[in-house]
Amino acid sequence: MNPRILAATTGRILRQLRHDRRTIALLVLVPTVLLTLVYFMYVDQPTPPGQPSTFDRIALVMLGIFPFVIMFLVTSIAMLRERTSGTLERLLTTPLGKLDLLFGYGIAFGLAAAVQAAVAAGVAYWIFDLRTVGSSSLVIGIAVLDAVLGVALGLLCSAFARTEFQAVQFLPVVVIPQLLLCGLFVARDQMAGWLQALSDAFPLSYAIEALQEVGANAEPTGTMWRDVGVVFGAVVLALVLAAATLRRRTG
C-alpha cells in the first residue's frame, strides 16, 4: 500500500459520491425512515417490567444492521461498475496496488457510513427516545464498524459477480442468513446447535452482540471488545481475500 495513492483513491471515491446527490440523500435518510417505521410498529407494545422496551431492543440492533446491508449493496455495485466501465483494468496497469483500491473503498464508504450512523443514532436517541445503558458514541462507533464490514464483504462478493444482475443476488446469499441468525429473531443460545455454530461463524453476530453489550452495560465490557476485535478481524480478512481474488491478468 502507498499512502499517497490510498489517499487519492479515497478522495476520488468520495468525490464520485459527492456528485451523486440522490445517493447521498438515500444513504442519510433511508435508515432514519426505517427507524421511524420500527418506532411506530412497537410504540404501543407493552414493556415487561424491569426490561428494556421492545423498541429499545430492536432499534439498537437496527442501528447496526441498516449500515451493514446498505453498504454491502452500495459497495458491490460500485466495484462492479469499476469492472464493467474498464476503469478497473486501467487502474491495474497503473502503480495503484490492489489493497490501495480496496482500502480506499473501505475508508471512503466507512466515512459515508459514519455520517449515516450519526444521523440515524441522533434520530433514535433524540426523537424516538432510545435508551441504552452504555454510551451513544460506542453505538455509533460499532454501527460504523458494521458498515465497514458490509463494505468489505461487498468488495469480496463483487469478485464473484460478472454483472450487476449477479451482484445483487449476493444480498440474499450473504446478508439474509446473517440477519436471521444474528440473535435478533431468536436468542443465539436458544437455537439448535448447528444453527448456533453457523451464527458463531457469521461476523454480523458479533457486531450485534457488541451493540447489545453497550445496550445493557454502562461501561464497555470485555465481551464487547472481543466482539469488536472479531468484526475488525473479519473486515481485514475479507479485504485481503478480496485483494487475492482481484486478478491483474485476465483472459
Added chain:
Amino acid sequence: MDDAITVRDLVVDRGGRRVLDGISCAVPRGAVTGLLGPSGSGKTTFMRAVVGVQLVSAGTVTVLGQPAGTPALRNRVGYLTQAPSVYADLTVRENARYFAALYGRGRAEADEAVSAVGLAEAAGQLVATLSGGQRSRASLACALVGDPELVILDEPTVGQDPVLRADLWARFHAMAAAATTLLVSSHVMDEAARCDRLLLIRQGRLIADDSPAAIRAAAGVDDLDEAFLRLIRAGAGDAPAGREAS
C-alpha cells in the same frame, strides 16, 4: 539502442479461440508504431499483453527491458483502453487529477494533460455529459498525464473531428521526438501513413512489420490500403489449414 517492446512467439487464447497465433516483432524506441488490422484481428489483445493484463498461452513480451506487467513498469507505461475508461460521475479535471496522483504527479500536470487533448474548456464538466469523442479524449488525457516512457493507445482517434485528429497526431510525433515510444492501434489506413513503423495483423498473425515506405515498395503500389490488400493475398497461400478467411 534496444527496442522498447520485444515480442517472441506470442500466443493468446481467449474463450477457446486462438486470438494471437505466434507473433514475433519489435517496437523501436522514440517512434510512433502503428498497429493496424481489421476489427477482431487481435490488436486489443496484443496491447493488453504488452501492458501485462492479458493471460498469455505461450511466448514472451519484454517491455523496456523487463517482462510485461512487472510492477516497476506501471510507472513507465501509459495505457488507453479502446472504450473510454474514465469515471463518468467525475469531471474531466477530477479524472485527470486522480490518475495524475497515481503516477505521483500534481494538479499542474493534470491540467496540462487536459489542455493537451483540447478539453480545457470542458474541464469542469462531468464526463457523463461529454460527447463520445470528448470522452475518449478525457480518457487519453489520463493515459498521458503520468508522462510515461511508453504509451499504448488503443484507437485513440476514433470519432474525433479531422482538425483534432491532426492535432493529436502532431502531438504523438512531438512526444516521439522527445524520446517517448508510442504504439497506436487503428483500423483506418490513412492513419497508417502517419506512423514511423507499421505492424499489420490479421486473424492473429503478423502480416507486415516495416516502415510505410518499405511496405509500399514491397507491394509495388503507392496506396497503403492497396498494399495491405496485396500482402494479405500474397500471405493467404501459407495460412494454416482449417483457418478460413471470414
